Amino acid sequence: MILPELIISLNVMIFITGVIIPLGIEKPLNMLKLPLISSIAAMLLSAVYFFCLHNSDPVLFFGGNFIIDKLAFYHIMIVNIVFLAAGIYMQEYFAKSMETDEHTAFHYRRFSMLWQGFQLMLIIVILSNNIGLSWVAMEATTILSAFLIISESDSLSLEAMWKYLLICSVGIGLAFIGTILVAAGGINTFSELYIHAEELNPKLILFAFIFIAVGYGTKAGLSPMHSWLPDAHSQAPTPVSAVFSGVMLNAALFIIMRYLPIVERAGGGSGEAHSILLLTGFLSLLFAAVFIPIQTDLKRLLAYCSVEHVGIIAIGIGLGGLGTTAALLHCLNHSLSKMLAFFASGSVIHEYGTRDMRKITGLMKRMPMWGTAFMVSMLALMGVAPFSIFISEFLIVKTAFTGGQYLLFGLFMLGTLAIFISMLKFTLEIAFKQGKPGKLTGRVGIADKAIIIISVAVLLLFGLWLPPDFFGFLEQAAQIIEGGLI
Amino acid sequence: MQHNLLILISLLIILSNLFLLGSSRTRAMLRGIAAQGVLLSILPFLFPMHKSGLVSIIVPAVLSITIKAILIPYFLHRVIQRVNTENALNPYIGYPVSVIIGLLISYGSFLFIEKLPFSYLSISPFTTSAAFASILIGMLIISTRRNVIAQIIGYLVFENAGFILGISISSTMPLFIEIGIMLDLLAGIFIMVVAVSRIHILFDSVGTQKLERLNK
Numbered sequence: 001m002i003l004p005e006l007i008i009s010l011n012v013m014i015f016i017t018g019v020i021i022p023l024g025i026e027k028p029l030n031m032l033k034l035p036l037i038s039s040i041a042a043m044l045l046s047a048v049y050f051f052c053l054h055n056s057d058p059v060l061f062f063g064g065n066f067i068i069d070k071l072a073f074y075h076i077m078i079v080n081i082v083f084l085a086a087g088i089y090m091q092e093y094f095a096k097s098m099e100t101d102e103h104t105a106f107h108y109r110r111f112s113m114l115w116q117g118f119q120l121m122l123i124i125v126i127l128s129n130n131i132g133l134s135w136v137a138m139e140a141t142t143i144l145s146a147f148l149i150i151s152e153s154d155s156l157s158l159e160a161m162w163k164y165l166l167i168c169s170v171g172i173g174l175a176f177i178g179t180i181l182v183a184a185g186g187i188n189t190f191s192e193l194y195i196h197a198e199e200l201n202p203k204l205i206l207f208a209f210i211f212i213a214v215g216y217g218t219k220a221g222l223s224p225m226h227s228w229l230p231d232a233h234s235q236a237p238t239p240v241s242a243v244f245s246g247v248m249l250n251a252a253l254f255i256i257m258r259y260l261p262i263v264e265r266a267g268g269g270s271g272e273a274h275s276i277l278l279l280t281g282f283l284s285l286l287f288a289a290v291f292i293p294i295q296t297d298l299k300r301l302l303a304y305c306s307v308e309h310v311g312i313i314a315i316g317i318g319l320g321g322l323g324t325t326a327a328l329l330h331c332l333n334h335s336l337s338k339m340l341a342f343f344a345s346g347s348v349i350h351e352y353g354t355r356d357m358r359k360i361t362g363l364m365k366r367m368p369m370w371g372t373a374f375m376v377s378m379l380a381l382m383g384v385a386p387f388s389i390f391i392s393e394f395l396i397v398k399t400a401f402t403g404g405q406y407l408l409f410g411l412f413m414l415g416t417l418a419i420f421i422s423m424l425k426f427t428l429e430i431a432f433k434q435g436k437p438g439k440l441t442g443r444v445g446i447a448d449k450a451i452i453i454i455s456v457a458v459l460l461l462f463g464l465w466l467p468p469d470f471f472g473f474l475e476q477a478a479q480i481i482e483g484g485l486i
Numbered sequence: 487m488q489h490n491l492l493i494l495i496s497l498l499i500i501l502s503n504l505f506l507l508g509s510s511r512t513r514a515m516l517r518g519i520a521a522q523g524v525l526l527s528i529l530p531f532l533f534p535m536h537k538s539g540l541v542s543i544i545v546p547a548v549l550s551i552t553i554k555a556i557l558i559p560y561f562l563h564r565v566i567q568r569v570n571t572e573n574a575l576n577p578y579i580g581y582p583v584s585v586i587i588g589l590l591i592s593y594g595s596f597l598f599i600e601k602l603p604f605s606y607l608s609i610s611p612f613t614t615s616a617a618f619a620s621i622l623i624g625m626l627i628i629s630t631r632r633n634v635i636a637q638i639i640g641y642l643v644f645e646n647a648g649f650i651l652g653i654s655i656s657s658t659m660p661l662f663i664e665i666g667i668m669l670d671l672l673a674g675i676f677i678m679v680v681a682v683s684r685i686h687i688l689f690d691s692v693g694t695q696k697l698e699r700l701n702k
Contacts, residue, residue, distance in 0.1 A: 065660070132663035139670040143677050155688050159697040162634065162681055169641055169674055170628065176648045176667075177621065184607050184655045203603035231700045 003052045004061045004068055007045055008127060014041045015120035019113045028108035032094055035115045036087035042119070043080045049073055058480075060129060064189050067129035070477040074328065075126045075254050078335050082246040083119050085455070086239040088447045089343050093238055096350055110147065118144045118243075125251050129189045134255050135172070135179050138219065141248060142168045149236040160228075160235035167228040171218025175255075178211030182259075190258050197265035205266040206273070212259055213276050220252035221310050223283035230291075233303035234355075238346025241299060245306045245342065246335035253313060253331075257481045260317065271320075278318030278408070284311025285415035293422035297355050298345050301426060302338065305381055308419055309334040315412065316396045317481065319403065324478040325471070326395035333380070333389045333462065340455045341377035343448070344370045348430075351440045357426055362435025369444045371431060373452040378427040380459050382420045388462030489610065492532055496612035498525050499650070500592045503623045503643060507584040510575060512566050512635045516559055519639050522646055523554030529613070529653045545661060549668045550649065557672060558642065561679045566635060569686045576632040576693055587626065592619040604655060613654040620647035632694045634682050638675065645671055 018038035022031045049068055052059060058069035094108070121144060124137040142165065149161040185200050187193050193200070218225035233241045256277070263273040288308035295301040309330070316327025347370045348363060349355050363371040380387035393416065400409040444452075499522060506518040527550040530543045577584065592615075599615040608614045624644025628637050652659075659667075682692060689696045 130660070130663065132659040132667070136663060136666035136670055139674065143670065143673050146677055146681070150684070155696075156700060158681070158684055158688055159700055162685065162697055163700070165674075165678060165681060166628065166637060166641065169678075170625065170644060173641070173644050173648060176645075177651060180648065180652045180655065181604055183659065184604060188659060201603065204607075207603045235700070 004049070004059050004066070007048050007052070008061070008066060011042060011045050011123060012120065014038050014045075015116050018116040022109045022112045025109070026105060028098065028103075028105050029091075029095065031105070031108045031112040032090055034112050035083075035090065035119075038116050039080060039083040039087045039119065042123070043084050046073075046076050046080050049076060058191065060191065064191070065130040065133055066127045067191060068127065069480055070473060071254075071257070071328075071480045072126050074474070074477050075250060075331070076123060078250060078332055079119070079122050079126065079247050082243055082335050082339050085339055085343075085451050086242045086246075088451060089242070089346075090239040092445050092448055093346060093350075097237075114144050114148055115240075118148065122247055122251050126254055129191055131179050131182060131188050131190065131193075134258070135176055138175070138216070138252065138255065139169075139172045141251070142172060142219070145240070145244070145248070148240045149232055157235040160231035164228045164232040167225070168219055171215050171225055173215070174211050174218070175215025178208040178215055181205075181208035181211065182262075190262065193262045194265065197262050198268075200262075200266045202267040202270075205263050209259060209263045209273055210276065213256055213273075213280065216252045216255050217280055220249045220256070220314075221284075221307055222280045222314060223287045223307065223311065224280075226284065226287065226307050229307060230300050230303040233306060234297055234299040238299075238342055238349075241302070241346075242339045242342040245302070246339045249306060249310050250313075250331050250335060253310065253317075257317060260481055261483065274318045274320055276318075277314045281311045281314030281316075281318055282408075282411055282415070284308065284314065285412070285419075289415045289418040292419050295426075296357055298349060298357050298360065298430075299342070299355060301357065301423070302341055302345060305341075305419075305423070306334075306338060308415075309338070309381070312393065312396065312416075315408075316392075316399070319396065319399045319405070319408070320482060321399055321403070323396050323399035324481050325474050326392045326399065328474050328478055329395070329462075329466075329471075330389065330392035333387075333392050333459065336455050337377045337380040337387070337389060337459055340373055340452065340459075341381060343451065344374035344377060347444075347448075348374060357430060360430050360435075361433040362431075362437075364431045366435065366438070366440045368439075369449065369452065373456070375427065375431050376456050376459070378423060382423050382427075383416060386463045387459045388466075389459075391463055391466060488532055492610045493612050495525055495528060495532070496610070496616040499616045499646075500619060503592070503620060504585055504588050506627060506639065506643060507588040507623065508581050510581055512575070512633065512639075515636060515639045516562050516566060519562075519642050520555055520559040522643070523550065523556075523559070526554055526646055526649055526653075527551035529650065533609075533653055542661060546653070546664055546668075549665065553668050553672050554642075554646070554649075558675050561675060562635065562638065565679045565682050568683060569635070569692050574633070575636045576695070578630045578632065584626070584630065588619075588623050591622045591626070592616070595619040595622070607655040610654065613650055617647045617650035617654065620644065620650065634685060634692045634694060634697075637694070638678050638682070641678075642675070 015038055018034045021034055025031050053068050053073055058067055060067050118141055121137045121140040125134055128134040128137060146161055146165045150157045187196055221229040233244055260273055284307050288304050292304050313327045313330050316323040316330060351367060352360050380389050383389050383393045397412060502518050502522045506515050509515045527547045530547045595618040596615040599611050620643055624640050627640030631637060686692050
């Protein structure tokens with residue numbers, strides 16, 4: 001079948017054109033339309049990916065170096081959805097900030113080019129079947145996204161960028177050593193490694209997996225290597241924070257998910273790799289629970305919240321079984337709600353002119369539309385009942401409880417409860433505490449309204465009624481992590 | 487003959503690491519890291535059995551000498567010239583102590599390399615233990631030197647360790663991926679160097695003391 005080769009080539013070509021065109025454009029606003037156009041095209045192409053995958057086995061192409069299966073397709077969809085929404089939001093966001101900032105055309109041209117390169121590399125990370133290619137593309141995402149952070153060029157964002165660049169490069173360097181050790185046996189694709197897993201040296205593979213989990217875990221923001229994350233997420237321009245949180249963390253976890261079945265099968269199902277994920281997952285939860293209550297910066301709060309949710313996803317995968325399916329569902333839920341939360345807080349910060357949560361009050365009265373979006377997304381992130389994050393967290397808790405792991409169950413409840421309390425306090429104060437009277441002008445464009453309404457609707461819909469077909473699809477995707485690729 | 491050469495090169499790599507730990511100036515560190523780049527480009531010729539054909543030996547060697555021994559040191563040289571005023575590293579740990587720690591790390595990794603589950607893969611325990619020592623020494627430099635240029639050099643030591651390990655235990659990666667790895671490294675260093683000049687313009691310093699405002 002030639003179809004997947006054709007689609008990915010088209011996909012690459014779209015982004016390469018998108019990267020080249022800004023060189024010939026003079027108006028900054030037009031340069032920023034290109035990321036939107038190319039993510040719409042990528043979105044359309046991902047629909048075609050679905051047809052070449054529909055109800056069939058994983059499709060390998062380009063000499064087995066690329067793969068499309070249900071797991072990859074699901075993550076591609078998350079990438080494209082978040083990038084599309086961020087591309088739409090970006091238009092208003094930069095139109096507003098252009099009124100105050102005096103950035104040059106060079107600045108927006110660089111942003112547009114790097115942004116599209118970043119999206120392309122994330123897509124390659126997910127479609128890659130070759131462990132070396134995954135590494136190369138992952139490292140490229142660090143290099144390309146570093147300069148997206150300092151778009152608001154001040155000293156703090158420069159510091160955040162330097163930390164991001166250095167810590168993530170070292171992390172990815174550790175993953176490189178893990179990759180080399182896995183490839184030492186002479187096989188370098190995920191699917192072949194899984195087939196021959198029983199012939200691999202289990203000790204070597206586990207040793208390598210520690211490097212891989214630490215390395216890609218750094219990029220995913222798993223504790224204790226998350227120290228770059230709050231800085232980068234809080235200092236970056238809002239659309240960048242949204243894709244960092246909603247996509248990049250998932251993509252790094254995705255590579256760990258690809259390695260997991262190989263390590264488990266090589267070790268004869270001893271569950272050691274799962275325990276590593278459980279450990280770092282709970283550490284992340286703990287760090288978030290300790291640091292969330294003392295935050296004053298709104299975007300920093302959301303960043304620590306990302307550490308929490310990445311931890312929850314790792315815990316879900318670490319528990320295995322139903323937990324893996326729940327973790328995959330959690331990826332989408334977290335991406336949608338965190339994206340919405342960042343968009344809302346970006347607009348709020350712009351209108352109030354401060355990021356200090358103590359100074360942002362009476363949001364529901366002063367900015368009803370973004371206020372509602374903020375409330376809904378924060379409630380969803382806390383895991384409140386009618387929203388879909390509640391379902392995925394509930395399923396993870398249920399897995400721990402029915403599996404008889406009461407200690408993990410207790411720790412999970414304790415961690416999420418502590419985070420729930422402090423986030424609820426922050427949210428209520430921001431939304432309802434008596435503030436200055438009078439509405440803020442905050443115009444909400446039609447496209448932004450559409451993003452808010454669609455994401456809230458999806459979060460509610462999946463919380464109230466999860467379509468059985470979709471859940472079945474997730475179960476099959478989880479089967480890939482649980483039982484391997486074939 | 488080949489075995490002796492491997493021992494010699496491993497020793498030289500360890501020596502260059504110790505030199506980097508002992509230097510108190512970024513210029514000196516630059517010479518050390520360029521020398522290490524030259525040493526690395528010899529390695530592919532000493533492991534011919536891992537490679538299929540002459541091309542797969544020559545390409546990594548040529549890439550390594552152009553990127554690790556010429557281009558990257560050139561970038562770093564340019565940026566060091568630009569930030570000429572400030573050359574000191576302000577380390578958390580003094581230079582003599584750093585060298586002693588480096589020696590202990592190198593000796594320790596040589597002792598423990600047999601215990602690690604991949605030692606059987608390599609024909610020479612010297613190169614793998616040099617690689618492992620380089621990982622730790624690179625991290626030591628990154629975490630104890632309060633100067634962004636020294637941190638980049640520490641990162642290079644760390645990256646070189648991956649290269650040594652890759653050459654000495656496996657090289658099953660397709661050629662396009664090996665090229666990709668090298669280009670990633672080059673682009674990464676380029677971005678870091680640009681970031682350093684930004685930091686220098688904004689703070690008028692390349693020390694990391696001013697990069698410690700985001701905490702908590």
